[in-house]
Amino acid sequence: FLTHLPLAPKDPILGVTEAFQADSNPYKVNLGVGVYTDEQGKLPLLRSVALAEDQINTLKTARGYLPIEGLGRYVRQVQTLVFGENSPVLQEGRLVTVQSLGGTGGLKLGADFLRWFHPAAEVWISDPSWENHRALFEAAGFVVKSYPYYDPETHGVDFDKLIRTLEGAPRGTIVVLHACCHNPSGVDLNEAQWQAIRAVVVERGLIPFLDLAYQGFSQGTEKDAVSVRYFSELPIPVLVANSFSKSFSLYGERVGALTLICASREEAQRVQSQLKRVIRTNYSNPPTHGASIVATVLEDSNLHQLWEDELGAMRNRIRFMRQALVSCLKEAIPDQDFGFVAEQQGMFSFSGLNLAQVRRLRQDFSIYAVDSGRICIAALNEQNLERVVEALTQVIRE
Numbered sequence: 001f002l003t004h005l006p007l008a009p010k011d012p013i014l015g016v017t018e019a020f021q022a023d024s025n026p027y028k029v030n031l032g033v034g035v036y037t038d039e040q041g042k043l044p045l046l047r048s049v050a051l052a053e054d055q056i057n058t059l060k061t062a063r064g065y066l067p068i069e070g071l072g073r074y075v076r077q078v079q080t081l082v083f084g085e086n087s088p089v090l091q092e093g094r095l096v097t098v099q100s101l102g103g104t105g106g107l108k109l110g111a112d113f114l115r116w117f118h119p120a121a122e123v124w125i126s127d128p129s130w131e132n133h134r135a136l137f138e139a140a141g142f143v144v145k146s147y148p149y150y151d152p153e154t155h156g157v158d159f160d161k162l163i164r165t166l167e168g169a170p171r172g173t174i175v176v177l178h179a180c181c182h183n184p185s186g187v188d189l190n191e192a193q194w195q196a197i198r199a200v201v202v203e204r205g206l207i208p209f210l211d212l213a214y215q216g217f218s219q220g221t222e223k224d225a226v227s228v229r230y231f232s233e234l235p236i237p238v239l240v241a242n243s244f245s246k247s248f249s250l251y252g253e254r255v256g257a258l259t260l261i262c263a264s265r266e267e268a269q270r271v272q273s274q275l276k277r278v279i280r281t282n283y284s285n286p287p288t289h290g291a292s293i294v295a296t297v298l299e300d301s302n303l304h305q306l307w308e309d310e311l312g313a314m315r316n317r318i319r320f321m322r323q324a325l326v327s328c329l330k331e332a333i334p335d336q337d338f339g340f341v342a343e344q345q346g347m348f349s350f351s352g353l354n355l356a357q358v359r360r361l362r363q364d365f366s367i368y369a370v371d372s373g374r375i376c377i378a379a380l381n382e383q384n385l386e387r388v389v390e391a392l393t394q395v396i397r398e
């Protein structure tokens, strides 16, 4: 049956990294993948993480199976960080949180759960969205459609269109929302816009599925969870997938979670029992190490503060590189305004480059961006900035 198996297309983002790795140019730059690198261009090992690992290592614990839903200490910390210490839904026992294999794993558990128990719904994602959203929900068996989001003319959100489209969504539609640091555009919703979406969600009986992959990369861990907290006030089911890949620089450990907000403690118990079935039939139970690092850091007030500081330094460095990029481009191409890049949030920028320009960057300059024109600002540093600006200037000018 494999004789005529077609070759699958390369992943749009990880495919860029494969091409980057095969490039022998010593001055190559990977602006494709969504990974934070420091001012030396290196993937950081956070000090808070290293200290937590030291603690874990001295304990020399054996590695038994975790419960299906994951490490209890970790689950509690996720709930506090995402929903807030004084969260009513937390205190009322209405949250069901399960450890997942990164944010992707949280989305997939949510998708499978919804497909089992809400199979006729459509899934609506933003246009554009993280490339894997469509593929992941389609793979779970859903029809995936998109709602308008980014407006290339204004470099902002086309909010009127967005709201009008959501108002026309069939009841029960699952709406995937980027909680902060929209990927790929870097353009976020403001408070009034979140409130308006919330009102439509209630009125139309939609099911919000919030994707919180970048908590702490916009304004800080508390402020970046505001959208999640708005939705947690509603008497409707809400799903939240969160990730520590970026905020702890723990990409390879696959640490994330899925939380469902339920109407009551009793409903939460039923939901948890079914979610455990989804997990059991997929991978049985999650791995120990990443979750114990995150739990150890978040439980200890000193390590927690150190982590917040390290996360703040990552956030500030990205903001600094945005400003540096804008001012260099202003000098190089004075007749064009790139000020919007400094306004965007999180790791990414929708640069406005078209496909031909992205290809030219790759072929002539060994600078790798995603075909959509998305560039990762967190991959810029003072050593590669000049090269990137020179190359951008050439491809934009022609």
Ligand code: PMP
Residues within 6 Å of the ligand: 034, 101, 102, 103, 104, 105, 130, 178, 183, 211, 213, 243, 244, 245, 246, 251, 255, 256
């Ligand atoms: N959602 C969005 C919007 C993302 O950008 C990412 C990471 N690129 C994820 C989810 C998945 O994160 P993880 O690596 O933790 O699976």
